[in-house]
Amino acid sequence: MSQLLSWNRLPQCSPDKIYTLTEHAIPGLAHAPHPLLAYGNGRSYGDVCLNDRGTLLHTCALDRFISFDRTSGVLRCESGVTLQSILQLVVPHGWFLASTPGTQYATIGGALANDVHGKNHHAHGSFGNHVRAFELIRSTGEVLLCRPDQNAEMFRATIAGLGLTGLLSWVEIQLMPVNNPWMWVEAQRFSNLEHFWQLNKEAEQHWPYTVAWIDCLASGNSQGRGILFTGKHAANQTHLPSYKARSKRVPFDPPISLVNRLSLRSFNALYYRQPLKPQGSLCHYAPYFYPLDAIQDWNRIYGHKGFYQYQCVLPPEVASEATAQLLDAIAQSGQGSFLAVLKTFGTQESVGLLSFARPGTTLALDFPNLGNKTLQLFHRLDAIVSEAGGALYPAKDARMPASLFQSGFPNWERFSDFIDPAFSSHFWRRVTL
C-alpha cells in the first residue's frame, strides 16, 4: 500500500488502512476499521486529510461526471473529480468554477469540505456559496440529500465540515459563465502596506479577482512592499493568443530545503523588481489561477522535513495593524516565505458552520520546517492573531493549539453534534483535546 501524505508532508502519520472507494457506500467494519476519514487528493497543508488510526477512504476512483447542463451551467459529479477535470469539461462550453483555490488538483469533495476560497472572494464568496446540493453517506446507513432548503443544518455543517460529517458521494455546483479560457490581468507595485490598503480598496471596486504578493523580508519604510495582481475573465474577443500547457517536475527530494535565508532574500528582492505590464495583458486561466501547478511536486523543494503554511484571517477593524505586527515578527525572525499572499475577503456570508472565510484580511505564508525555531515563530504569530480576534485556516494547519481553533471557530461545539460517529481526523483529535 502506498503512503498518503498531506501536501506539506507534515505531520507524518499513517492510517491502519487505505481503502480505495469504488462504490457510493461506506465499506463494512471488516474492510475498513474505524475511525474513518475521506481523503481527496491530499492538497491540504496539514492533518485535516490525515488519520493516524483507522482508515483513510481514498476517493480517487470516484471520478465520474453525473450530469452537466450546458445551458444552465449546473454540474453534478462524484466527489473525487478534480477541479482540473471539471475545467477541462466546462471551459470549452463557456463555463468556469465560480470559486477556485490556487490548485486545480483539489477534488470537488475536498474543496467543499474545506469551503475553499479564491481570489474573487470579495466578489463571489467561497466555494460553498456555489454548492447547490450533495449526497452525504453516514456510517449509520443513512443517505442524506442535502440542499440549502433540505437537510439544511447538515448542509451547513458539511460545507467546511472537514470531512467529519460523513462521506460525500456526489456534489452539484453552479458554474459561472465566461467567454473563453483567457483572463485580462494587470499588476501594480506597492511600496509598503499603507500603499497596499489604498490600492487594494480601489481595485476591489473594479476587479473580480485581486490578490497581492508581499516581500515579507522587507522592513522599515518598505515593510509590506509587493505587487497587486488584479484580473477578470477576458472579453468576447476574436483574436486570442495560442496557449500550450507546460509542466516541469521536481525530480527528487533535495537533502536539505532549497528554501533558506539566502535564497529567500534574493528571490524576494528580484520578484519585487520583476518587469510588470501596467497596461495589462491576456493570460490563460491555467497559469493565472494555478501557477504552482505548472511545477509538479514543487513541495519537494522543501526537502524531506516538509514545510508549514501559516494562513490567518484578521477582522477588518484591526487588519492593518495586526498585519504590520505579523510582518514585523516574521522579519525579525529572519524566517520567511516565497509565497506571502495578502487578500481581503468580502462580506458575503459563508455557508459552513466552520467556514474560514469571513470579512477581513487573510495573510498566507510558507515556512520551511526548521523545527523548534519555526514553532516558536508561530507561537508569536498565534498571539497576534488571537489578540486580534482572528482565526487560522484548518486546511493549512498542522500545529495550531486547540485554544486558537476554538476561539477562531466559536461554532465548533454546535458543529460537533453533526459529526458522524465513525468519522474523525488527526486534526480534529488535536484541536478538540
Place this chain on the structure above:
Amino acid sequence: MNSLNRVVIFGVTSAIAEQTARQLVQNGASIYCIGRNPDKLNRILADLKVRAGSDQTIAGVSADLTDTHQHLALIEQANEALGGLDAALIAHGTLPDQKACEADVTLTLQEIETNALSVVSLLSLLANQFEAQGKGVIAAISSVAGDRGRQSNYVYGAAKGMVSLFMQGLRNRLASKGVSVVTIKPGFVDSPMTASFDKSGPLWAKPEMVAKGIVNAMQKGKGEVYLPWFWYIVMQIIKHIPEAIFKRLSL
C-alpha cells in the same frame, strides 16, 4: 490505422476498460457498454454521456458474461445500437484465489469459465461477424500471467494462456481478411482487482496508462502488446528459463 468509431466493450466496469472507454469517447467514438454490476454500469454510462458530443451514441446493458447463451444477442444489440461495429474490446476477468482453487475443483473450473471460456465464446462470435464484414479490430485483455505457469497463480495463468493462444490462432486466421486481433498483456495494474496488493514498487501501472496503450494498439492493429512495454523484456527472460530450473523457483 483502424477506425474506432463504433466500439463494443465487454466488462466495461473494469477500471482498465472504463479508462479505455473515456479515451475512445474523447476521440469521438460511440460506445456500447456491457457490464455486470448494473449500478456501476449506469454510473459509467452517465459519465460517458457527459463526456461525449451530441453526435456520439453511448448505450449499454447489464449482463453476466459467463452466461454464454446470451453472447450472440448482446453482440446483435451492440450492432443495432451503433449501426455496426468497428471494434470490440473484451475486458472482464477475475483474479482467482489460487489456494482456494487448489482445494476446490468447482471453483477452479468456474474461474476458467469466467477468464477463458466466456472470452473464447465472445471471440468466436465476433470473429465470424468481423470476418464477414472484412474489417475491424477484436481486442481482449489477457495477461503476462498467461505466458508461463507459476505456482502462485496458475489457474488464472492457464485461463489467460488459453485466451492468448486462442487469439494467436484467430489472428492467423483473420490476418488475410482485414481483421486485427489484438492481445493485450498488462503487467501489474493498480485497479480494484489488485486492491489488496502492496503497490509501492515501480512495476505498478495506472489504468489510464494501460488504457492509452490499448487504444494505440487497437488503432495500429498490433498483434500482442505488453503494457507497459518493459514487460516484454521481463517475460522474454521468464519464458526462457529452462523448465528444469523454473520448477524449483518460488514464483
